[in-house]
Amino acid sequence: MAKFKTSKKEESQSINTASLPDIIFMLLFFFMVTVHMRESTMLVKVTLPEASEVQKLEKKSLVSYIYIGEPVNTAKYGDNPRIQLNDAFATVADIPQFVARERQARPEAERSMLTFALKVDQNTKMGVVSDVKQELRKSNALKINYSTRKVTHTNY
Amino acid sequence: MAKRAVPEINAGSMADIAFLLLIFFLVTTTMNTDFGITRILPPPVKNKNATVDVKDRNVMKILINSHDLLLVNGKPGNLNTLAQDVVKFMTPHPNDSRYPEVKEEYFPQLGKKVMMTKGIVSLKNDRGTSYKMYIEVQNELAKAFDILKNQESIKYFGLPYKDLVGKKKKALINKLVPIRISEAEPENVGGGK
Numbered sequence: 001m002a003k004f005k006t007s008k009k010e011e012s013q014s015i016n017t018a019s020l021p022d023i024i025f026m027l028l029f030f031f032m033v034t035v036h037m038r039e040s041t042m043l044v045k046v047t048l049p050e051a052s053e054v055q056k057l058e059k060k061s062l063v064s065y066i067y068i069g070e071p072v073n074t075a076k077y078g079d080n081p082r083i084q085l086n087d088a089f090a091t092v093a094d095i096p097q098f099v100a101r102e103r104q105a106r107p108e109a110e111r112s113m114l115t116f117a118l119k120v121d122q123n124t125k126m127g128v129v130s131d132v133k134q135e136l137r138k139s140n141a142l143k144i145n146y147s148t149r150k151v152t153h154t155n156y
Numbered sequence: 157m158a159k160r161a162v163p164e165i166n167a168g169s170m171a172d173i174a175f176l177l178l179i180f181f182l183v184t185t186t187m188n189t190d191f192g193i194t195r196i197l198p199p200p201v202k203n204k205n206a207t208v209d210v211k212d213r214n215v216m217k218i219l220i221n222s223h224d225l226l227l228v229n230g231k232p233g234n235l236n237t238l239a240q241d242v243v244k245f246m247t248p249h250p251n252d253s254r255y256p257e258v259k260e261e262y263f264p265q266l267g268k269k270v271m272m273t274k275g276i277v278s279l280k281n282d283r284g285t286s287y288k289m290y291i292e293v294q295n296e297l298a299k300a301f302d303i304l305k306n307q308e309s310i311k312y313f314g315l316p317y318k319d320l321v322g323k324k325k326k327a328l329i330n331k332l333v334p335i336r337i338s339e340a341e342p343e344n345v346g347g348g349k
Contacts, residue, residue: 018167024174031181049291053298054191063190117192120287127283129290134341137200145192146291 044069044084049122051148062113063145064102066095068128069121081124083132092128095135117145193294198339214256216245216277220293222284235292242300246336247307248273265328266312272332280340297337304333 046069057063067084071077083090085098103111116136120129136144218238219227226233228241248271249255256275263270277297281290302317309317309329320326 017171021167021170021174024171024178028174028178028181031178049288051191051193051291051295051298053193053295053302055194057190057192060190115194117190122286122288122291124287125283126281126285126287126290129287130281130283130341133197137197140200142197142199143194144197145190145194146294147190147192148291148295150191 041087042067042072042084043087043089044071044082044121046119046121047123048119048147048149050151051146052151054148054150055145057115057117057145059113062106062110063115063117064098065117065119065147066098066132067119068124068132069119070123081121081128083128092131092135095132096139099136099139099141113143114141115143115145116141117147119147193291193298195294195337210276211257211274213253214274214276216242216275218277218279218293220279220281220285220289222282224286224289226293235296238293238296239299239303242277242297243303246273246275246277246300246304246333263328263331265324270332276336276338278338278340301333301335305329308332 044067046067068081069084070079071082071089077089083092083094085094090098099116102116103114106114118129118132133144136142217227217229218233221227226235226238228238233241245255247255248258250258250271256273258271258273260269261272262268279293279297305317309315309320309325312328313320313325317326317329320329
């Protein structure tokens with residue numbers, strides 16, 4: 001009497017992996033978006049100079065950036081080199097306040113290791129850079145880094 | 157018309173492709189790190205009128221004018237030979253009056269006295285100097301001090317500086333070859349901004 005076919009063989013249930021690609025894609029998009037979001041919007045054009053003898057900036061959380069260069073919107077702001085701190089234009093006189101604010105944002109034990117990275121356009125004249133350096137000196141922010149592009153050998 | 161079965165696309169490898177992309181992004185974004193030349197600025201001067209007397213033979217004066225031209229110790233300089241000149245200048249030359257004075261310093265880690273030069277590289281730029289040129293000169297100076305560090309490192313440990321293991325060894329080399337660059341406040345000769 002075999003009216004009903006009873007399958008005795010029990011197959012192990014396979015997990016449905018159809019949604020796995022979706023999960024991974026979600027992760028991928030998350031990384032793609034966050035990586036671009038970290039950079040502050042650039043108000044100045046900065047083409048970094050080249051150098052061969054460079055060091056890597058170690059702890060990114062202990063680095064503050066100062067951008068100097070020609071404004072992107074030259075029609076509105078002219079083509080004199082300007083200083084950008086965070087997301088806004090600034091003058092040399094704003095630097096002590098900026099240094100104080102950046103220090104405040106770090107834990108007390110790490111404040112002495114704070115590095116100021118100068119991202120300066122290669123065609124900028126040294127005048128404004130020197131002013132910034134003098135201002136940093138006065139605020140006791142002595143550890144600085146001249147950001148450069150890394151090349152294996154300089155071409156001259 | 158007979159209904160044709162829509163062939164199903166096998167999506168089993170989709171996850172692998174997505175993983176590959178994910179790993180690619182993870183790797184490339186971390187590689188995009190910042191590089192630069194790190195320098196320590198001199199602390200602010202309290203007494204502006206206090207001058208430090210340094211003997212003329214102990215100073216290598218490098219000037220960059222507003223036309224990005226070099227003047228090294230009063231003679232027109234060349235960027236290609238600058239690093240070698242600095243290395244020559246900063247290598248201790250006892251009993252040679254053309255080079256900076258030397259002094260002996262005792263290093264407990266080495267257990268002996270070591271000749272140390274009293275030389276200082278003085279870098280002065282104009283307000284009209286371009287940043288590109290300034291970085292190129294700083295790069296050459298960095299190169300010179302790297303060469304000096306490697307020389308000392310090979311002499312005492314038989315390894316180039318970057319291959320040294322341990323902070324103590326690196327600290328010793330850094331003490332043997334201090335980066336003696338003095339930056340004078342810029343002048344406004346060329347009338348730049």
